[in-house]
Amino acid sequence: MGKQKKVDSKEAGLEIGLHFFKFFLKTEYLHYGYFKNLETDISNLAKAQEQYANYLLSSIPEDVKTILDVGCGSGKMAETLLEKGYKVDAVAPGNLLSNYVKEKIGDRIELFNCRFQDLVTSKKYDMVMFSESFQYIHIKDAMEGAINFTREGGYIMIADFFKTDAPGKSMLGGGHKYSEWLEVKPNFKLETIKEEDITEETAPTIDLVSQLSTEVLQPIWRVVFALAEDRFPLILKFVKWKYKKKLAKLDDKHFSGQRNGKNFKIYKKYMFYLFKKQ
Ligand SMILES: C[S@@+](CC[C@H](N)C(=O)[O-])C[C@H]1O[C@@H](n2cnc3c(N)ncnc32)[C@H](O)[C@@H]1O
Structure with missing residues (x-):
């Protein structure tokens, strides 16, 4: 088993995204946008996240x-x-985002600083x-925990994307296998109050991420590389040799233009569920 990292890379990515989007787009949500009746334009991302x-x-x-x-x-x-009048508690693993949450609303909620799997209350x-x-x-x-922490007759809400069984290699990571989910879902004996496929409305988010990668991050990355090559040629030669595979993977994943809304609709299925505990 690999050594447990002190800072989780996904968590770090979310924190970087948060500061970036907060500064440039004035949004603090870390979920996809819901682009119903909204043009796919970066200036609409905050509005689309609010719609979500x-x-x-x-x-x-x-x-x-x-x-x-x-x-x-x-x-x-x-x-x-909280603003809508609900009494809210929250679960946040790691320290990066949870420190942010503590400062923001720590006095108004009980924040459980742990993974959901480890929650005890x-x-x-x-x-x-x-x-x-x-x-x-x-x-x-997730399901057993949710059922355990929901009162009798209470509800479980899930909004997230799943992996489809479409053939071919997807450049888009994340999501449980939808076919597996369909197989195990009936075991949890919940009443389905609402179920909706919102892939079409959420996919434009990925077009914007793709645009951001190829039109902003890639040119910046190239300039940084060119500068480093000029100033520290030996170090860069070593870095290119040592991380050849990782750099190629990064290029493929982020700058090939394959992470787009069209592929999202092929390889992912974004679902909304509202279940009732019997
Ligand atoms: C894409 S963000 C969504 C954030 C937020 N719910 C929203 O809608 O803006 C995913 C969140 O899941 C959290 N997370 C990851 N693993 C978790 C786990 N095992 N237990 C609880 N939360 C987890 C991350 O820390 C992050 O806050």
């Missing part, structure tokens, strides 16, 4: 007063829920919510 939040909010049943926000990211969704909530955090947790752990 509103889509989730509009699906919360009336008898819900307390919510556990699993994988709360920057805490923006939890803050929005006797509290039961009217609703347990996974806003794009379901894919990070093994399905069985």
